[in-house]
Amino acid sequence: MDDDSRMRRWETRTAYPLAVASLLYLGTYAAHVLVPGWPPLVHLVLRSLQFGAWGFFILDYAVRWRFSGEGWRFVPRHWLDTIVVVLPLMRPVRIMNAYDRMERLRGASRLPLHGRVMVYAGVSAVLLGFAGALTVYDHERTAPHATILTFGDSVWFTCSTLATVGYGDVTPVTAWGRTAAVGLMICGLGLLGAVTGSFSSLLVQRFARGDEDAGPPGR
Missing domain, CATH: 1.10.287.70 (Helix Hairpins)
Known part of the structure; x- marks a missing residue:
């Protein structure tokens, strides 16, 4: 199986999990910022979930980099994904990718x-x-x-x-x-x-x- 096929399969399988992780990251950060009075243990759990979601973003970026076969050219060619990895709060903006990918699987957009x-x-x-x-x-x-x-x-x-x-x-x-x-x-x-x-x-x-x-x- 070539890298393009593996890339498509990876993107299809991770579209919804990445969307959920994006909302999880945003939600845990919002709770951490807006409710500072919670016990330290709660904030520790929120931070752990936040960094876990961030780790998923980094994993997705690394896998797609590997499957692309572009080497370091992948970074400038996918500059938005690169920015999202560095600034994960921008990741929720990529949620619409899940919608686009599912529409492509149906063969037509509504x-x-x-x-x-x-x-x-x-x-x-x-x-x-x-x-x-x-x-x-x-x-x-x-x-x-x-x-x-x-x-x-x-x-x-x-x-x-x-x-x-x-x-x-x-x-x-x-x-x-x-x-x-x-x-x-x-x-x-x-x-x-x-x-x-x-x-x-x-x-x-x-x-x-x-x-x-x-x-x-x-x-």
């Missing part, structure tokens, strides 16, 4: 391309926004001179940043908080561009189809 782009962008924005809000809140809440003191402040900052509005009423003061903000800005621009481009393409196709149905002038 949604048109434009619909898939919009759904993917919407789900990614929600998951990315939640993960970004947790990260900013985790690093900002105890920082000196911080303006992001509650999780609500962090959610508001994340939404305004992802939407590329940036009101500036609350801003991060720590290095990690600002790094997360830059990542949110980049992702927000990308998601906004994907949705806008897809919607514009859909309108052009609809108008073009309407002109074709109407026929030439004077007919």
Whole structure:
């Protein structure tokens, strides 16, 4: 069996387990950040589950690297997967891969391309926004001179940043908080561009189809 076949089998078998591990990682991190008053043993269990899920992400990356046969070229060619391994909080954004793989197994997608782009962008924005809000809140809440003191402040900052509005009423003061903000800005621009481009393409196709149905002038 060649490496391509083994790669496809691995991706098909791990699609749902990776999606569950992604939600587990995000959920345990959220519980650790939002409920700091739990006993140390509970936080230890949460951290153990979190790092266990991260280990699964690393294993998946290593196996696909091995099956790809690309050597070190795999890293730049799969840059998003590389970033996800380094920054596992971005892993939930890849949950939509499970949906795409199952649709490919059925041989057809239930949604048109434009619909898939919009759904993917919407789900990614929600998951990315939640993960970004947790990260900013985790690093900002105890920082000196911080303006992001509650999780609500962090959610508001994340939404305004992802939407590329940036009101500036609350801003991060720590290095990690600002790094997360830059990542949110980049992702927000990308998601906004994907949705806008897809919607514009859909309108052009609809108008073009309407002109074709109407026929030439004077007919």
